[in-house]
Amino acid sequence: MLSDLCQQVTSSDQGLLPADHKLGPRLVCPEYSKSVQEVKTYPLLEQDRIFALCWNIDSAQNLYATMQPAPSPFCYQLPFSSGEKTQLHTHDYIELTYVVEGEFRQRILGKDIIFSKGDLCLIDKNCLHQDYLLDQPAIILFLGIANDMFAEIMDENVTTQKIISFLQSALLKQKDVQQYLHFRPGADATEALEDCLYLLLKELCSNTIGSRYICKGLLLRIFRLLSTTYEFSLSREQRKTMNWIIFEEVSEYIQQHSADITIQQLVDTFHFQEDYFNRLIKAKTGMTYSAYVQKIRLEKAEHLLTTSPKSVEEIADIVGYHNKGYFYKIFQKRYGMPPSQYRKKG
Structure with a gap:
């Protein structure tokens, strides 16, 4: 559906514009200088906080492009030489760039990167890049998102809060750091995302009353999907930071649900595979998942023994141990004495 819609909005039936049309450099600007760095400003009015730019590249080395919303349907045609780059x-x-069909190649911060069908790239403002024009059929959808709109989406808690903070820091707050994120789809992720992108592009084309709110809602869904069903690549330092952020988030969740926590709950909540949590916890604590949960439960039991009048049996039950004998055994192993004696000691 998304591919068909992109082809429809970039067809010659939409009012074909010649290669020398003044709108051309806004839609695609072939390289004219090795040293000049263009700054593309947000092209729409303040109330229109998202726009779509669609490229349809055919094997005859023609690029058809359009931008939505637009006052009336149009399509810009640019013949090009294979291997040519944009300025x-x-x-x-x-x-946010999405590869609808084919492959797409960009040079970002001096590095050539190939994006496959279904991949996305989120590029920070001020991040220097250019696009390759190749003689291979491809459909590329670019979404331009105003900074205040992006900030609002991040503030809507569509991902876990600490991951939001990381993305905000990576893409907005560190003004001197130029960055991008390459998203790759997990199993069965593409269909749901394309459904959202289709509805978003359709809404931008119609641009009727209420469209801005509908578009924001669809962007919220898109970023939720990106945070839960897509993997994204980071530098070594970014990856280290992200792992700590995720560990803190997972650890906090385990603390809050320690009495009945299961690793499946972590999978369902954070959308990583089961072995990821084992590796993460081992790397950050030196413990296995089960040993880490046991440590948290026993620390809670210790606290309750010294601050609560509840019986040992009640405390064991509260922290998640329904077998009194087992609770006594692991408590004594950790603290060197049974719970009742520990309470008297405290």
Whole structure:
């Protein structure tokens, strides 16, 4: 559906514009200088906080492009030579690129990156990049997102809060750090995302009353999917930071649900595979998942023994141990004495 819609909005039936049309450099600007760095400013009015730019590249080395919303349907045609690049540029807004069909190649911060069908790239404002134009059929959908819109989406808690903070820091707050994130789909992720992108592009094309709210809602869904069903690549330092953020989030969740926590709950909540949590906890604590949960439960039991009048049996039950004998055994092993004696000692 998304591929069909992109082809529809970039067809010659939409009012074909020639290669020398003044709108051309806004839609695609072939390289004209090795040293000049263009800054693309947000092209719409303040109330229109998201726009779509669609490229349809055919095997005859023609690029058809359009932008939505637009006052009336149009399509810009640009013949090109294979291997040609767009002018080196940055944006003063966030750009999210999705490969609808084929492959897409970009040079980002001096590094060539190939994006496959279903991949996305989220590019920070001020991040220097350019696009390759190749003689291979491809459909690329670019979403330009105003900075205040992106900030609002992050504030809506569509991902876990600490991961939101990381993304905000990576893409908005560190103004001197130019960054991008390459998202790759997990199993069965593409269909749900394409459904959202289809509805978003459809809404941007119609651009009727209430569209801005509908578009924001669809963007919320898109970023939720990106945070739960897509993997994204980071530098070594970013990956280290992200692992700590995730560990803190997972650890907090285990603390809150320690009495009845299961690793399946972690899988369902954080959308990582089961072995990821074992590796994460082992790397950060030196313990296995089960040993880490036991440590948290026993620490809670210790606290209750010294601050609560509840019986040992009640405390064992509260922290998640329904077998009194087993609770006594592991408590004594950790603290060197049975719970009742520990209470008297305290």
